[in-house]
Amino acid sequence: MKIELIELVEVRLPLVRPFRTSCGTDTARHTFLLRVVTDAAEGWAEFGGDPGPVYSPEFAAGAERVLLDHLVPRVVALHRPSAARIAEALSPIKGHHMAKALLETAILDAECRAHAMPLATYLGAVRDRVPAGVSVGITDTIADLLKTVSGYLEEGYVRIKLKIEPGWDLEPVRAVRHEFGDELVLQADANTAYSLADAGHLRRLDEFGLVQIEQPLDADDLRGHVELAKVLRTPICLDESIRSARDAATAIALGACRIVNVKPSRVGGYLEARRIHDVCAAHGIPVWCGGMLETGIGRAQNLALAALPGFVLPNDISASSRYYAEDLTEPFELDNGSLPVPDGPGSGVTVLPAALRRYSVSTRALYAR
């Protein structure tokens, strides 16, 4: 495969409703896509971060800079570029997993397309459909929250995840549990908003039968999570803390988590995401696929990953309509609480030119042969 063109397409899609987390409020998804054209096929990937380093230390403008100056030159210098060779070629550059994931993912998509192979098949999928959960942002009032959750349950989502932060935790969780009953599969995500001093407070969540509490403490506070796990009955899931298969192995060995949220962008791409799946499976640790408000491009690829056998919990992969009135691909729709795993070559979706025109802000060639 020869790389002919690497293009960065900045996009901005309005969200159907603001998404508020302990990191802030977003009203639009403002990110960029990477399109890699090879002599055999083209591939697409979607940047997982935001304009600002609030969820992750990575952010869009920084990713663009590191791609242009440090990552793209190393990839185009490869004699035979292939997805499996990207991580090693980029290993002299420290960090920047989300930027690295873009190149590996776009090339993996192109490679799979060139072989007419679905990404899901390449990764080792064992399912044709995956259960869809939904992540529910912080709302102004409990009444708003109950209405929002009720709407999602009517649509068929099989699991509700509530974003929590100090001041918005016990009350919303209690209200949702009370309103929808013990059968509701419910969990919470703190996005690092607490400290170990809050252990006594967080323990009060135990009575609500949450499947998990996600990332209560700082990303680098594994020890804090070990201590917190000793006082909580609710299983701890790590999201921001897990940036590699080694991180997963360490967190499991220390007892810092009982569940892992796998986000391909955060860990440098689908190949490392699969290794995390493998490490967790070997330890009997359930995993699920996290989300970054992906458009159809990233969503299709996440569905391929979530079809692996160790993804035994519902994912943060929702229908297109959860975030967007119009997606960049054919919309993904819920069918009985599940989403279909695309079965066409590569990610199995195509970017709709009209939608791309509508939502793209700018296009920049990072490399042209």
Ligand code: NPQ
């Ligand atoms: C999480 N995602 O699991 C993230 C966090 C998150 C679906 O809950 C813009 C883009 C804003 C991505 C806010 C979900 C975001 C974002 C929060 C991701 O922790």
Ligand code: MG
């Ligand atoms: Mg999370």
